[in-house]
Amino acid sequence: MNRTAITEFLAQNELLLRAVGAIAIMSVVLGMANLCVWLERKVSAWIQGRVGPNRTNTPLIAWIPVVGPLLGKLGLVQAAADGGKLLFKEDPVPGHVNKPYYYLAPVCALAPALVVLVMLPFGMLPGGTPLTLCHVDTGFLFMFAVSSLGVYGITLAGWAANSKYPFLGAVRGAAQLISYELALGLSIIPVVLATAAPGVESPLNLTAIVLNQSEVASGMVPAMWHIISHPLSALIFLVAIFAETNRHPFDMPESETDLVGGFHTEYGSFKFGLFFVAEYGHMVIGSALFTLFFLGGWSLSPVADAKLMELLSLNTLFGGYALTVLGLGVFLAKLASLIFFFMWVRWTLPRFRYDQVMDIGWRKLLPLAIANLIFYVVFYGVKAGH
């Protein structure tokens, strides 16, 4: 089969191409979830003056010269061992649970996280095609809508467990999600307003929001990351993302000190593993969204991009693609630092009380988000009037 034949084949089988892409993205993100578990253990160890996992290894990996033992020393094999343990454990179903819902809940928790991934842009091909599986104009609205469905997994798990602690965890999870979703949505609107310039197809689209933060793409001269132009939005969004992903200090649905294990008390083995992966998946998505909204996505810096483009375009062979790869690296680096920040916060702050969580959500963040919105509406209104 020659080259044109392959191109033709791919053009005719776009669905196949998308399926392969979906599987690739899924495996990358699930791999990242696994790495997150490793990083979580390492970060907690560093903060607490320990060394963390550094001994686990398996014969096959240990036999690889140099690399094998190094992987073991770094504790990376531990992540595989953790996953394997969850896979091979006995999977008991308690007698008192509501079985259909009990089986459904872990799937409900993980599926939205995976669905959202297909809409995540994580780079740009030469010529301005965003690197994403599914380019939708409703953009992040759809992502928010789907990722919020993740709470159904928690609610179902709590309900199906038929015992009081999981139920309390589930109720808390649902209440918390609703409370913080409001502030989350409102905090993003100023960023959308900033993006909604004439000529922009859809300001809701994540790619448009990213391009707005780069001088080359937006054409605006003082282009800057939204974290600088909309600092309060960024803060509210960050806090809300912590709450949405049920991370410390907002892990109300789990709060193991008062609710045993929260919503997943009755779960074990791989069903628990699915909840676990879903939590880290949501964290990856939350970090990715923050990167796209406020940290300029795959752009290195609002100003440096233009120079980089000049520099790299001299090399005609790799020109565009070098920039794509660089952008991908930049995006992943930002994503990784945010995930690290999530963990850093987790091992620093104690958990809020439930009433404090509600208080922060309804009486602090929501009014603040509304005030922030009004300020920027007036600001952009006046700016447009001139």
Added chain:
Amino acid sequence: MAVKVIEQKPLTILERTYLPQIVGGLKITARNMLKPSVTLQYPDERPVIPAGYRGVPVLVKDPHGREKCVSCQLCEFVCPPKAIRITPGEIAADSPNAHVEKAPKEFEINMLRCIYCGLCQEVCPEEAIWLQNNYSLAGFSREQLVHNKARLYELGGTLPDSHYKWDKKKADAEAAEHEGHH
């Protein structure tokens, strides 16, 4: 009871946002992250045993290879959990150590009973039983953890002291006998 009421200062606006406190906490944990870990990688690294540590009790020999225990059985009597059992024995007349008169035929310490109190070491007039540095003891059966005489000497080794109490005693006795002739 005198109670001193400390008036609580109202929080400033900045403090009420909780953000400076969060930043402060993050700073502390960041500093901790950069510090070296305090973990001792146990089987690879061993802790430094302080002087006077009370580890596994063992029997020792003097630099000439003579077993120091004279089976006086004081340790057996003093042992609170009754972990020590001594079967006293004679030293053969043709042995170079015949002048010491007695040595244990069998010496057993049941490590499943031992409480590492060190009374045996304290009571020993011969400095023959010592609680040394060994702190990790394991076995596959109960029998394995009853240390017999051979095992106790294997663990104990030689005590590098140069008292040679019994040799001096023998030399003194011989000198006295010699003087008595004159």
